[in-house]
């Protein structure tokens with residue numbers, strides 16, 4: 477799962493505060509504990525030194541009662557658990573405090589062993605107690621015995637415990653502060669960004685009425701305002717485009733309607749002109765001179781050509797105005813039908829026309845027949861000396877079928893690749909190849925009505941391949 481920006485910002489801030497705060501607190505604990513125990517050790521050695529001073533004389537004169545009094549006084553310090561005074565052999569001569577009596581015995585353990593060879597105080601923490609041991613020496617430096625003091629660790633341990641509790645509370649405060657900062661940062665920065673990303677996605681997806689409600693004076697505010705302006709501008713542009721498209725459709729329809737009505741209505745008077753001119757020639761031909769007859773022939777021929785052009789124009793305008801509703805159409809059957817219609821031309825030119833398995837598409841069957849008829853008709857018509865070989869193929873390319881009609885004819889100069897689809901545009905005189913130049917214009921209109929595109933790939937003298945696309949409907953024969 478992708479983690480959101482808000483979660484990541486909260487987690488990052490929290491972790492950062494935790495790491496920095498934790499390191500500082502951890503280091504404080506370490507230093508604090510160390511300080512407490514160092515101070516305790518210093519104090520313990522100082523206490524031991526003071527006791528040494530107090531027992532010095534009594535030990536020197538071996539006044540055991542005096543020693544007992546001194547030790548009892550020293551024990552008033554509640555931290556001291558036990559004190560042992562030893563002679564030069566390390567044998568305990570006076571003692572006070574808890575534990576079994578050691579009078580007359582030597583002290584054991586590493587401390588006692590080290591004490592006799594050391595010149596300063598030794599200290600060790602052992603069995604939950606703190607031991608300090610060292611020599612008792614006269615002012616002239618001569619050693620007269622040893623002293624061992626055992627301290628309870630309650631006090632430094634309590635202090636360390638206090639420190640840990642304090643630091644634990646500080647950690648809690650740190651966590652709460654970290655959480656608050658993280659949530660605050662997220663609310664202040666991440667939430668607006670997430671809101672803007674959401675709005676930008678909606679606007680990108682076409683919901684142009686979406687607006688961001690963030691109002692603030694920093695860069696995020698500027699960004700929000702810019703996104704809003706972008707959406708508003710795009711909304712305006714799309715509206716203008718839709719209006720233009722609607723206007724264009726309307727004017728196209730009007731134009732088609734006009735072309736249809738004009739060509740339809742022109743047919744009647746043209747028929748009259750042709751009819752009466754032919755009648756004139758028939759009835760009065762022998763009474764007119766040769767020139768007059770020639771003029772009449774020209775007039776008839778002109779009128780017939782005009783009839784042809786008007787008929788083509790009518791066909792062209794009918795693609796848009798008289799199209800049928802789309803239905804599932806088997807293109808293979810359509811091509812087979814086309815070949816039947818074109819049979820005479822195919823036979824006459826000894827053409828070979830083949831086709832691959834073709835799909836079923838949603839379309840206007842009559843117009844698809846017209847389309848294949850024009851393309852295969854051209855492929856057979858625009859041949860050179862060799863018999864035409866024509867092949868119709870089709871393959872699926874993403875969301876559409878790509879149809880291709882390939883021939884081995886005279887080919888087309890690529891510079892005219894677009895011109896040939898314009899109405900009445902021809903590349904040859906009528907004396908060479910018959911026709912009016914309407915076929916490919918009709919093809920283009922039919923393909924566009926089917927939401928497709930048509931184009932040609934060719935070179936002069938190397939045959940031509942006409943391609944067109946039709947959207948797929950997920951069906952194939």
Ligand SMILES: Nc1ncnc2c1ncn2[C@@H]1O[C@H](COP(=O)(O)OP(=O)(O)OP(=O)(O)O)[C@@H](O)[C@H]1O
Pocket residue numbers: 850854855858883885886887888896897901902903904910911912913914915916917939940
């Ligand atoms: N398969 C082809 N090979 C070579 N040239 C072609 C081919 N198809 C079309 N053309 C060229 O494109 C021009 C336009 O073709 P289009 O089918 O529109 O008109 P036409 O065949 O001349 O007349 P119509 O189809 O109206 O009888 C043709 O005059 C021809 O020069």
Ligand SMILES: [Mg+2]
Pocket residue numbers: 850853854911914915916
């Ligand atoms: Mg043609």
